[in-house]
Amino acid sequence: MLKKMKIILLVGMFSTGYSLLCSAAHISRAELLAVGCFSCHGWEGIGAKRIPKLSKLTKKDISESLHGFKTGEERSTIMGRHAKAYTDEEITLLAEYFSNLKNK
Numbered sequence: 821m822l823k824k825m826k827i828i829l830l831v832g833m834f835s836t837g838y839s840l841l842c843s844a845a846h847i848s849r850a851e852l853l854a855v856g857c858f859s860c861h862g863w864e865g866i867g868a869k870r871i872p873k874l875s876k877l878t879k880k881d882i883s884e885s886l887h888g889f890k891t892g893e894e895r896s897t898i899m900g901r902h903a904k905a906y907t908d909e910e911i912t913l914l915a916e917y918f919s920n921l922k923n924k
């Protein structure tokens with residue numbers, strides 16, 4: 821009986837915690853997509869060493885570059901392969917996300 825109650829209590833705690841986490845975080849689809857870019861371009865698109873700073877670019881620049889990488893029109897070492905993984909809609913979301921960052 822006691823064991824059962826402990827389990828019920830634990831499940832309750834986890835589900836409350838989970839729903840609190842989800843409602844507090846409000847993670848948008850664009851933010852989720854952008855996580856795939858942070859490892860190279862840095863948090864907030866700051867860039868590192870030879871990796872371009874995304875937060876300085878306009879939405880149009882970012883979108884055009886990603887489409888160019890995707891088709892191979894724009895030369896790249898890495899981005900050509902990476903950009904192929906995103907749909908046109910996702911590219912628009914990413915371009916909006918990085919161009920709207922405060923740190924310009």
Ligand code: HEC
Pocket residue numbers: 853854856857858859860861870871872873874877881882883885886895896897898899900902914
């Ligand atoms: C593995 C590292 C890596 C990841 C991950 C990565 N990039 Fe890049 N990015 C680069 C490098 C390196 C360049 C320079 C072009 C090249 O050689 O590929 C670049 C160039 C760019 C450019 C052109 C910038 C300019 O000034 O012309 C854009 C836009 C861009 N990346 C967007 C993104 C977005 C959006 C993501 C996430 C979907 C992303 N990158 C993920 C390494 C990365």
